[in-house]
Amino acid sequence: MTPTHHPWTHTAADLELPDVWTTLPGPRSLALFERHDRHTTGSNADHTVYPLAQASRRGHLIVDADGNTFADHLSAWGASPFGPTPPQVKAAMDAAWASHGMQISGWMPNTAAFALVDKLAAIAPGRLSRVEYSVSGTLAVEGAVKFMREARGRPLIITFGGQYHGESTYMSAGASSDLSNVSSGRTQYVAGLVMVPYPNRFRSPFRKGPGPFDDTEVLDYLDYLLVQQIHPDQVAGVLIEPVLGEGGIHAPSQAFWDRLGALCRRWGWLLCLDEVQTCMGRTGELFAMQRWQGIDPDLLLLGKAFAAGGQPIAAILGTDAVMQDTSLHLGSTYGFAPAACAGALAGIELIEAGGVLDNARRLEALFLEEMRPLIQRFEQVGDVRAAGAMAAIEFVRSKAGHEPAPAFQFAVHQAALRRGVLGISQRGKWHLRLQPALTMPESVFRDSCHRIQEAMAEVAAHPPAEAESIQAAAAQAAR
Ligand SMILES: Cc1ncc(COP(=O)(O)O)c(C=O)c1O
Structure with missing residues (x-):
């Protein structure tokens, strides 16, 4: 029999907010990395972007081996558009x-x-x-x-x-x-x-x-x-x-x-x-x-x-x-x-069956509403863009010069992770992205936007040093 549950009829699990209670990686994730890293490639053994080992997924959360939970704005890099197991x-x-x-x-x-x-x-x-x-x-x-x-x-x-x-x-x-x-x-x-x-x-x-x-x-x-x-x-x-x-x-x-x-x-x-x-x-x-x-x-x-x-x-x-x-x-x-x-x-x-595209459009509007004002608030927020449920914040060293700020981006990503928001970040890049499930409830998405704002305020108080040039930053990241 076809289940009657639609992915956009949110259950209590879908509405749950993230909670990180260890430093990252937590001790259990770290132990798993230490064992696994001896047997994988160097790039897979680099855990600086995502310092956690997923143990399961629940609603719109990733649960790591230590029981920390993160709002999932990766959605398997877009391949999981309806949450974990529609x-x-x-x-x-x-x-x-x-x-x-x-x-x-x-x-x-x-x-x-x-x-x-x-x-x-x-x-x-x-x-x-x-x-x-x-x-x-x-x-x-x-x-x-x-x-x-x-x-x-x-x-x-x-x-x-x-x-x-x-x-x-x-x-x-x-x-x-x-x-x-x-x-x-x-x-x-x-x-x-x-x-x-x-x-x-x-x-x-x-x-x-x-x-x-x-x-x-x-x-x-x-x-x-x-x-x-x-x-x-x-x-x-x-x-x-x-x-x-x-x-x-x-x-x-x-x-x-x-x-x-x-x-x-x-x-x-x-x-x-x-x-x-x-x-x-x-x-x-x-x-x-x-x-x-x-x-x-x-x-x-x-x-x-x-x-x-x-x-x-x-x-x-x-x-x-x-x-x-x-x-x-x-x-x-x-x-x-x-x-x-x-x-x-x-x-x-x-x-x-309806509802999914509307939700993606609402997430776009919500992201722009929450994040575009940050261009005025933070010197390092250069631009804020979204197209449906794909969204980005582009960081700059200063508004006037608008040189890319990859170190700032990476620091915001880390600070957001500590607050339970798992977005798409890569070293050397100067934009942080969110790509949630198309069905993520607005309340969870808005909460993540607020946590990212807090993360930005933390990083803006002590901005990290940037590489001498963007070419140098790109070369470092590509090494
Ligand atoms: C636009 C685009 N084309 C192609 C690919 C490659 O797809 P796959 O990883 O399934 O081989 C990707 C993956 O990120 C992509 O974003």
């Missing part, structure tokens, strides 16, 4: 698992995969009508690059600085959100990618001082490249995140999309939206592209929240023109495994 998703996965077991859907057609394809075809925006199976966001992006090159018979892909497309050799060189990532011995140089700065109204590589800037300037730069460096008929397509996620939550202007669309039509470039992080309600729309008018993608990538908190799954949506006559076969062993398909389908149905 009952409808679990029930659907269990049923598919019982009837199909594991299956390689790209080779063995099955009813679970077909049911999901039917649903995707029904909800796919614009001209998108076909589905390629995948298992992770990274593989979906890699597949999309192949589709673009095959369909256009051209070598180059335009990408935007600050985007993230996963850890494959090719795409980690094609994205820059991981700060000076491309270097010998780390992420090798690859050919075929042309990078333009991501449209950013607050910070421009072409101008001094903080914005607001006209973010279509980056397309002036692209126009310049088309004269000075690249012949436009060598470009197969454009790969863009409709809202920049890892790069700090930037939502381009309508004018940017209009002009990018015109460039694509003018030169026959395909438009590929990487919605791995933004899909399935994250921005308060089913697809982030629906925040604007007239975006007409040829390809659109799904991952993370598409799995609805269930098993790994990703997809490439494409038009007939790109996918109908392809000879590419990109599915992987685990792509569209039956139980993952059933979970993803249940997740879409949960959103369709």
Whole structure:
């Protein structure tokens, strides 16, 4: 029987607030780290970002091995959009698992995969009508690059600085959100990618001082490249995140999309939206592209929240023109495994039942209401941005110079953790992000905003020293 509990009908557990009672890491987490760190990679053994070992999740809290609780603004980096174990998703996965077991859907057609394809075809925006199976966001992006090159018979892909497309050799060189990532011995140089700065109204590589800037300037730069460096008929397509996620939550202007669309039509470039992080309600729309008018993608990538908190799954949506006559076969062993398909389908149905997108929009409004006044209150708060339930605070050393302040950001994150707020932070970056479940109650979210404000006041009283330059900070973080 389908459970009647909807993920947005909040239970007492959903409304619980966090409580941290040990120093971090607590003694039990520390003991686990000491044992585990001998057997893992150096990067996994670095616990400075999250100095706790999760023992369980409850409502919208992460519970660590010491019994500390943290409001979860990570939500499995977006892959857990309805809290820990949405009952409808679990029930659907269990049923598919019982009837199909594991299956390689790209080779063995099955009813679970077909049911999901039917649903995707029904909800796919614009001209998108076909589905390629995948298992992770990274593989979906890699597949999309192949589709673009095959369909256009051209070598180059335009990408935007600050985007993230996963850890494959090719795409980690094609994205820059991981700060000076491309270097010998780390992420090798690859050919075929042309990078333009991501449209950013607050910070421009072409101008001094903080914005607001006209973010279509980056397309002036692209126009310049088309004269000075690249012949436009060598470009197969454009790969863009409709809202920049890892790069700090930037939502381009309508004018940017209009002009990018015109460039694509003018030169026959395909438009590929990487919605791995933004899909399935994250921005308060089913697809982030629906925040604007007239975006007409040829390809659109799904991952993370598409799995609805269930098993790994990703997809490439494409038009007939790109996918109908392809000879590419990109599915992987685990792509569209039956139980993952059933979970993803249940997740879409949960959103369709209503309430989820509205809640994400309310979280956006609440974040802006609570946090934008901090720009006046703190010298180090440069900008506050949100798109649905993805939100960021960008820190600067001073309002006048607006140089990035990564040390300040990291200190605020640590101070927030001590107060039980677990956001998304990375060393070397100067924005702190919140990415709660789409269904997080407003009371829990508002409480977290207040705790972050207290954390900021603590750090602002004794601001940490910043690296000598942002390049030095990026190089340190990338080491
Ligand atoms: C926009 C975007 N694309 C691709 C990826 C890679 O997805 P995955 O980690 O599932 O391979 C991510 C992951 O953060 C992402 O944010």
